[in-house]
Amino acid sequence: MSDPSTALPSDPRRVLRTGDRSRVVILGGGPGGYEAALTAVRHGAETVLVEERGIGGAAVLTDVVPSKTLIATADVLDQVSGSQQLGIRDADTGAAPTAHTLNVDLAAVNARVRELAAAQSADIRRSLVEAGVQVIDARGRLAAPDRVEVLEASGAVRGTLEADVVLLSVGARPRELDSAPSDGERILNWTQLYELDHLPEHLVVVGSGVTGAEFASAYRALGSEVTLVSSRETVLPGTDADAAGVLEEAFARRGVTVRSRSRAASARRTAEGVVVTLTDGSEIAGSHALMALGGIPRTADLGLEQAGVRVRESGHIETDRVSRTSVRGVYAAGDCTGVYPLASVAAMQGRIAMHHALGEAVSPLITAQVSSAIFTSPEIAVVGVGEQDVRRGETAGEVLMLGLETNARAKMQGLTEGFVKLIVRPGSHTVIGAVVVAPRASELILPYTLAVAHRLTAEELAGTATIYPSLTGSFTEVARRWALRGEDPGAH
Numbered sequence: 001m002s003d004p005s006t007a008l009p010s011d012p013r014r015v016l017r018t019g020d021r022s023r024v025v026i027l028g029g030g031p032g033g034y035e036a037a038l039t040a041v042r043h044g045a046e047t048v049l050v051e052e053r054g055i056g057g058a059a060v061l062t063d064v065v066p067s068k069t070l071i072a073t074a075d076v077l078d079q080v081s082g083s084q085q086l087g088i089r090d091a092d093t094g095a096a097p098t099a100h101t102l103n104v105d106l107a108a109v110n111a112r113v114r115e116l117a118a119a120q121s122a123d124i125r126r127s128l129v130e131a132g133v134q135v136i137d138a139r140g141r142l143a144a145p146d147r148v149e150v151l152e153a154s155g156a157v158r159g160t161l162e163a164d165v166v167l168l169s170v171g172a173r174p175r176e177l178d179s180a181p182s183d184g185e186r187i188l189n190w191t192q193l194y195e196l197d198h199l200p201e202h203l204v205v206v207g208s209g210v211t212g213a214e215f216a217s218a219y220r221a222l223g224s225e226v227t228l229v230s231s232r233e234t235v236l237p238g239t240d241a242d243a244a245g246v247l248e249e250a251f252a253r254r255g256v257t258v259r260s261r262s263r264a265a266s267a268r269r270t271a272e273g274v275v276v277t278l279t280d281g282s283e284i285a286g287s288h289a290l291m292a293l294g295g296i297p298r299t300a301d302l303g304l305e306q307a308g309v310r311v312r313e314s315g316h317i318e319t320d321r322v323s324r325t326s327v328r329g330v331y332a333a334g335d336c337t338g339v340y341p342l343a344s345v346a347a348m349q350g351r352i353a354m355h356h357a358l359g360e361a362v363s364p365l366i367t368a369q370v371s372s373a374i375f376t377s378p379e380i381a382v383v384g385v386g387e388q389d390v391r392r393g394e395t396a397g398e399v400l401m402l403g404l405e406t407n408a409r410a411k412m413q414g415l416t417e418g419f420v421k422l423i424v425r426p427g428s429h430t431v432i433g434a435v436v437v438a439p440r441a442s443e444l445i446l447p448y449t450l451a452v453a454h455r456l457t458a459e460e461l462a463g464t465a466t467i468y469p470s471l472t473g474s475f476t477e478v479a480r481r482w483a484l485r486g487e488d489p490g491a492h
Contacts, residue, residue, distance in 0.1 A: 021046045022358055025148045025163035027140040027302075030057020031343040032169035032333030034124050036350030037133045040165075043358045047133045048161055050140035050150060055128070056121040058171050058335075059343040062191035065120055067214060069113045070194070071375050074221035075439075077102065078377045081221070085414045104222050107197035114194055142166065142303030145327045149303070165329055165357040168309075168317060169350060170302060172295035172335035179266035180206075180291055186274045187267050187289050190215070200224045200288040204276045206264040207292035208235040210374050213247065215290055217376040220256050227257040227284055229264055229276065236374065240387060240435045242401065243380045246417055247437075250377065259284070267291070297336040314338060321364035323353035331357060339365070342372055368432075371449040373442035378417050381445035384433030384452040385423050397423045397432055402478040404438060408469035415439065420474045422448075422458065424482055429457040431479075438471055447475055458482050 022045040026033045029051030040047045054061050080102065128135055138158060139151045148161045174189035176182055184192045190211055201224065205216045208230030220226045228235065228251070235251070235258060236244040251258055263279045273287040297315045304311055310318045310326040316338030323331045331353035334346035348365055355362035371383035390397040404410040404418040415438070423433035434448035451461060461479035466472050 023162065023164045024048070024167070024354070024357070025050065025140070025161045025165070026167045026169060027051075027142075027148065028057060028167075028169035028171060028334065028336075029053075029055040029124075029135070030059050030169055030171050030334055030346060032346035032350035033057065033167065034128060034350075035347040036167050036169065036333060036354045037128055038131055039351045039354040040358065041131045041133055043354065043360060045165075045354075045358055048136060048163075049128065049133055050136045050138055050148065050161075052137065052139040054121055055125040055135065056117070057169075058173075058191070059346070060120050060124065061117050062194075064343050065117050066113045066194050067190070067211075067218075068375055069116050070109065071214065071218045073104075073109050074218035075377065077104070077223070078221040083414075104199055106199045106222070110194045110196060117194075141301065142168075142307040142309070142330075145307050145330050163329075165331065165354075167323075167350065167353055167357075168299075168302065168325070168330065168332040168336060169334045169346065170298040170336045172297050172341070174291070175293040175296050176291055177264065177266065177293070180264065180268075180276075180289070182291060183269070186269050186287075187291065189291055193290065196288075200286070202227070202273070202286040202288070204229065204267075204274065204284050204286035204289045205292055206267070206276060206289060207294070208232065208237070208258070209292065209294065210236070211294075212290070212292035214375050215292065216251070216256055217247075220251075220254050221377060225255070225257075225286075227259060227286065229262050229278070229284070230258060230260045231263045233260055235260075236380075239374065239380065240382060240421070242387075242419065242421065243382075243435055243437045246378065246419070247376055247380065250417055264291075295335060295341065297338065299336055312338065319349075321352075321366075322356040322362055323349045323365075324356070329357070340367065340370060340372070342370070344372075345370055366453075369449070369453040371445045373445065375442065378415075378437055378439055379441035381436045381441035382434070383445055383449045384431075386433055386435075387421065387423065389433075390423065395432070396426055398426055398482070399423050400478055400482045402474055402481065404471065404474060407471060407474045409471050409473070410438075412469065413439075420478050422461075422478045422482060424458045429459060429483075430455045431458060431461065444471060444475075447472065 024040040024045045024047045026037050026049045037047050037049045141149045143149045150158045152158050182189045203219050203224045204227045205212045206229045216226050216228045234244050265277050265279045267276045267289045274289045276284045276289050299315050308327050317332040317336050319332050319337045325332050333349035335341050368384050373381040385395050387399050389395050401419050401421040418438035421435040425432050431451040436444050458479045462483050466476050
């Protein structure tokens with residue numbers, strides 16, 4: 001018996017023609033799409049979600065959930081490799097443990113990755129169906145601003161859905177070089193890593209942005225030799241310079257080779273593995289190559305031109321701060337908009353779109369209040385205005401940084417890397433930006449995100465009690481040091 005959540009009536013328009021309820025059709029089942037669907041249903045709208053690649057989208061199935069699951073395994077090995085200073089020794093040999101003294105069963109790791117992704121996808125589908133969302137497993141395309149075609153795998157039109165509101169949340173796909181097409185075996189994009197059953201002996205990572213840096217960090221911790229090809233002078237271009245510097249030092253200490261100011265021209269398979277050729281003619285031989293070159297929005301053949309929806313030259317859909325496109329009744333969310341390639345932002349955009357479309361009170365997306373994290377070792381998390389914005393004169397701010405080396409909890413845990421950085425607006429003393437570089441920085445950034453979002457002052461942070469000992473003690477300590485303008489406020 002077919003799943004009722006995926007059935008499409010012989011006349012799909014009937015799905016949206018019962019009573020006087022608003023009618024919402026959503027294309028894409030990633031965070032932007034499924035959060036929008038749940039929001040629409042809660043506001044009483046009759047809602048259909050059309051998704052061809054699996055509920056949860058790339059974020060759940062091939063990107064965020066899988067990569068962070070893999071990184072969680074790498075984190076365990078990274079902690080083991082640094083445990084000798086805590087007095088931990090091998091019971092048989094007495095030697096200090098390292099990540100390389102342990103065996104990584106990558107087939108088991110990746111099987112767990114795939115299982116968790118599938119389970120998360122199933123959980124989301126269940127929540128959608130239980131909420132009353134009709135889920136259709138197919139590809140959708142705009143036929144007009146108020147009509148969506150549902151397509152068979154062959155491309156034939158299966159039916160048409162009429163809608164009062166349409167949300168486009170179709171995501172993005174990995175960018176590839178024509179001269180380095182992925183084969184899923186030796187030359188890989190980030191969606192294909194989870195089919196590997198053996199640890200790469202030498203992984204050449206092309207691209208030093210977030211994705212490249214995360215996988216370079218993770219696979220080195222797992223035990224692979226790693227070479228990172230960066231077209232820029234430093235890794236993580238555009239990220240806080242001090243944070244990028246800490247990561248580069250960590251890479252150097254852990255044996256990641258960084259080829260800066262280098263650009264890949266091609267990659268080809270050999271009998272033993274792969275060879276990546278750089279634009280200067282030099283070659284890097286490895287067992288596998290990961291092409292981490294960013295993403296391309298999945299907006300081709302979506303019917304945007306026919307419906308009059310404007311797109312940028314990059315292919316991203318133009319939206320405003322409440323997720324509206326250039327066409328009334330058509331909204332967009334997620335990576336296809338190019339606002340921020342973050343699952344959290346996609347979800348916010350989707351919820352905002354439905355609040356606005358269905359006449360509810362809505363707060364526009366404020367990108368300056370969005371926090372983001374890079375899941376390297378150590379992690380890097382940022383929110384609000386960056387120090388580079390202050391230095392370029394784009395905003396007024398005062399910057400103070402405090403290393404974790406003086407933090408008692410950091411000493412207990414043997415942490416030698418990391419810092420907290422606070423950016424405060426002169427005059428009002430409100431917190432306008434922050435950076436955290438530390439283990440679990442993705443969790444630790446929340447107090448600073450709240451401070452930026454709710455316009456807390458440095459004095460209010462400084463006067464907030466924290467647990468002793470804790471890494472968050474440095475959060476209030478840096479605020480006290482700013483408030484006291486260089487006077488020694490004592491230990492924390």
